[in-house]
Amino acid sequence: MVPLFSPPLHRQRHQFVIDFIKRNKPKKVVDLGCNECTLLRRLKFHREIELLVGVDINSAAITKNMYELAPISTDYLMPSYDQLSIELYQGSVTQEDARLRGFDLVTSIELIEHLHLADVERFSQVLFGYMAPVSVIVSTPNSEFNPLLPGLTGFRHRDHKFEWTRAEFQSWALQVCLEHGYEVQFTGVGPAPPGQRERVGFCSQIGVFHRLGGRDAARLLPGDNAHEIFSYTLLYSIAYPSLRDNNILQRVLVSEVLYWAEQLKRGWLEEKTGEGEEASALCQTQGGGEERLSFLEEKQTGGEALKGPMEQRGRGTSECEEGEREEAFGTDCGGQQESYRQGRCVCVPLAKLWSCCPRVQALSGSVSHLSRFLLDDPLVRLTQDGSAVLVDDQEQDQEEEEEYDDLEDTGCTEASQCSLSAVQQEDWEADL
Structure with missing residues (x-):
């Protein structure tokens, strides 16, 4: 059978x-009658949403599909700055629940026709009067x-x-708008064949409601001081x-x-030993960081590049403090301090890390913020002045092991052990 609509009407x-x-x-969206969470599974990818809620009276349908809303492994490996929380409730749309008040958007997709006409009025009161969202579809x-x-x-x-x-x-x-302070536009999906649209309209008719006064009016919800009602059962969060x-x-x-x-x-060691001509280009190529930073570079705020998290929290240091910290490092944020050796370690300056690695820049915001983040972390070893990261020189350790092996091969170790044994024997005989 040839599908009547393409794509299908539910899509x-x-x-x-x-x-x-x-x-x-x-930012806050609730889907009433979420059923198998099909719409929610698509909405979770739109990260302008910070709170996504589903409600349905059929708890079995929710519990069967709710884990498909869970984060996947890449969400943990490459988390973004976006915030998203998902909550699923079992409950009737004719009942009030304080946790669903004041949302930005409520959707009711092919739900109202499943209610008895006697319940439609109650549904209207709960949705537009009690929940009072900014917009309703x-x-x-x-x-x-x-x-x-x-x-x-x-x-x-x-x-x-x-x-x-x-x-x-x-x-x-229109009666809902009159009673609860909304305006509505009518549209739909699933158009009729050519020449019949005026006569029959859309297969699914849609009303898009907007609260008069928008978000400012939604903040002044009636009955805010009333006893909070929690009639829904939380199934998943x-x-x-x-x-x-x-x-x-x-x-x-x-x-x-x-x-x-x-x-x-590694790049510094190769450059010093002359084993790698490409090592000196590590910073110029951003350390290969473009691909690793792709999700951060795409995020823009008001047309400007994404600020570091410290600036976003308002916890940034003053310009004076910033200058003092960076002067202590011997460079500014764009500087390229040279790595150097200290004992068995190579010291990689934070200023070089920050300027060479775009993702470190985006995550920390500045060299001084980077230093503060790393200062007390047990996984990172810093130099005494806190200006560089200490990285073990495994190649030097390997060379020393090879030298030791060479000594064993030449019999020097065995000879020294024989000499030591003879001295110890003489001492024992002297004591006797």
Whole structure:
């Protein structure tokens, strides 16, 4: 059978929501009647959303699919600055729950027709009166389109309690706006064949509601001092790893510092020994960091490059303090201090790490901030003045082991042991 719609109608409804989110960038979104979490699984990739919530009366449908909303391994290996928390609740959309008040967007996709008409009024009061979101998207079947659906008799789904005409849907929507202070635009997805659109409209009709006064009005919710109601059961909750978490930021930054310190050490050793002509180009090629930094370079704030996390928190040092720290390092942020040897270690200056490695720059914000991050971390060894990372020179250790092996091969070690044994024997005899 040839599909009536391409892409399928449910995907068109979900794409309508996604396009709305791309334009309006809501931070808190709840999907009423989330069922198998299909829409939520697509919305989790839109990181302008910070809190994503699903509600459904069918707990089995949620628990069967909720783990598909969990972070994947790359979310932990390469966390971004974006924040995302996901919560799933079991409950009825005709019941109030204080945790769902004041959201930026509420979606109700093909839900209202599953309610008894007696419950629709209660649903309207809970959604527009109690939850009072900034925006609402409601979609429902358009019964005028049904004659164009081949083989359909009655309602489109056995659980539907009603299916509205366009006039009935618009009458309900306009009454909601009048009672609760919203305005609405009507549209839909699944267009009728050419020449019949005016007569039957869209297969799924959609109302997009906006609260009068927008976010400012939503902050003044009625009954804020009333007793909070928690009627829903929390089934699932997960917070995605984010670089705004100081512990995660510390872990990722230390990992990057250790990786690039080792690369810079190897490049410096090759350059000193003349074994690698390409080593001197390590900083010029950003240490290969462009690919590792791709997700950070794509993030922009107001057209400017992403600031370091310390600046984002407002914890940055003053320009005077910054200058004093960097003067102590003997370089400014753009400087290229030379690595040097100290005992069995190679010292890689923080200033060189910062200027050569774009991701270290983006994560730390400045050389002084980098120093503060690393100062007390047990995985990183710094020089006494805190200006460089100490990296073990494994090649020197290997050379010493080879020299020791050579001594064993020449019999020097054995001879020394024989000599020592003879001396000890003489001493024992003298004591006797």
